[in-house]
Amino acid sequence: MAIPLIYNVRSIQGRFSSTLVALFSIAGVVAVLIAMLAMASGFKKTLVASGSAHNAIILRGGATSEMESSLELEQIKIIGDDPRIARDSAGRPLYSAEVVVIAALPLRSSGTDANVQIRGVSQDALAIRDTVKLLKGRFFTPGLAEIVIGKHAQETYSGFDLGKNIHFGGRDWSIVGVFDAGGSAFDSESWCDANVLNQAYKRPENLFQSMTARLTAPAALQDLKNAVSTDPRLTVGVKSEIAYYEEQSVMITTLINVLGFLVAGVMGIGAIFGALNTMYAAVSSRYREIATLRAIGFRGSQVVLSFMLESLIIAFLGGLLGALIILPINGYTASTINWQTFSHMSFAFAVTPDILIQGLLFSLILGFFGGFFPALRAARRPIAPALRGL
């Protein structure tokens, strides 16, 4: 049997103040790591929430985002005729042909310009996106320079107030409504008539970037894909809207995650030195105890294991502390540049159980490296001189 764990637990208790440096430095690293991972996961959650399993998004074949896609009205109508597209009560297919532009408008906070994403949509845009609800005012009138703004856009940009006019694309737009997109990326957008937006930006008529269509059922997606890919008139790609937004989040979440582990890794090296210091001190103050255990017949490997466990316990406590410290960040709203569109996007930090586990595992890694060499030293010390107190 191993050297009892109680030996380590009580030893830590007995010299708790000397473990505090190691404990806090590990807590700091874990807090930073969790914050970064929560940022990435919040970002992803926000983007993915924009999609619905009930919707398909259609882009030009080969396009990976709507920013690099274009669709002619011709093609959009063909797809709209497909029986897999849901109809409204009047029998018209439910879809929105959309264009996206980026307008530079002043922030409320600093007055400096930032990019806001303006989406030109069809009249049915609300009907197909059931998570988007009008909070105040009304939806825009087709053919008019009217705009509805997302609730985060309203909070973020100066002059984004119901009843006011904003200026972009060489003309004034009157704000006629505010919508709530349930915490998704749409909350950071503003929506207007796609045709009016095309005119304002002198883009060709009847040319759009994407089409979002309501499916009769989520399972109809595959049939739609098959139908579209075999139709010689169509050169488009069909994706589930959720899959699309997930893909859109990949680059930036990967970037934040990698950055998070990099920063935590660099900080972690410092924390490992703190742990090493604590553990070397623990070992050298207990040479006689260790020698006694070895004399009794405990093996060197058991001593290594015992001191490794001690280091891991300290590190885990540090990790728990770090997780507790950073937990309140959950739900905290921040805004960042969506690098896919170079526009501002608001999102809430999401501390998931997964992320907490990763943070705690990271603390254990730090504990492993902080404990390994001190534990080896403890086990390799010759017994006879250690018993003499040499």
Add this chain to the structure above:
Amino acid sequence: MTNNLHAQDALIAVKNIHKNYQRGSETIEVLRDVNLNIHKGEFVAFMGPSGSGKTTLLNLLGGLDVPTSGHIFIDGEDIAGMSAKKLTTWRSRHVGFIFQMYNLIPVMTAFQNVELPLLLTRLSKSERRRHVEAALAIVGLADRMSHYPRQLSGGQEQRVAIARAIVTDPTFLLCDEPTGDLDRKSANEILDLLTRLVQEHAKTVLMVTHDPLAANRAGTRFHLEKGVLAVNSKGEAP
């Protein structure tokens, strides 16, 4: 001649032991050609001035260190040639150590300290409890099981250490100045206990001591002088 006759049935037979330490370029001969035989159930005392090599000899007999040359047969097995790993297992089976400074684990109770050597056996939890209670009863500390070392007097600490040494019923006990840190009264209690272990429990006890009163308890006395084992109390050449 006597030596060879005794060697036949000796529990411990030390043959031509040398132990050198290297201090820089200097070689220190700590033990020089030590030979001795100890029988089962003997109470042996090693005396001699400080630095004469008593602790070194005890460490060799206990498998904590290895001789530079020579053989140490214990129960027929030569431990002088054993690997460190084998020695570790051998110690757990055959030796009970009692130190001058008791060497209890301060963060563990008397019970947990005494239980430590049993964690290296296959005994179940309840069997371990039975053995620990029996050992603590022998040393008269059955009522101090949940005390921590700092809550005990020096004499009581040493009795817990003795319980820890006997709990696995080892082949022999090694005591390095077991009363060196105790007052006369506590020292006598410890010596009474060791005597009782030899007389009533048939233990074999090897004890290093400075104290002539302690040495008088032993049936056999060896004297070490500058690493050479001199005469014993029976007047035999060792």
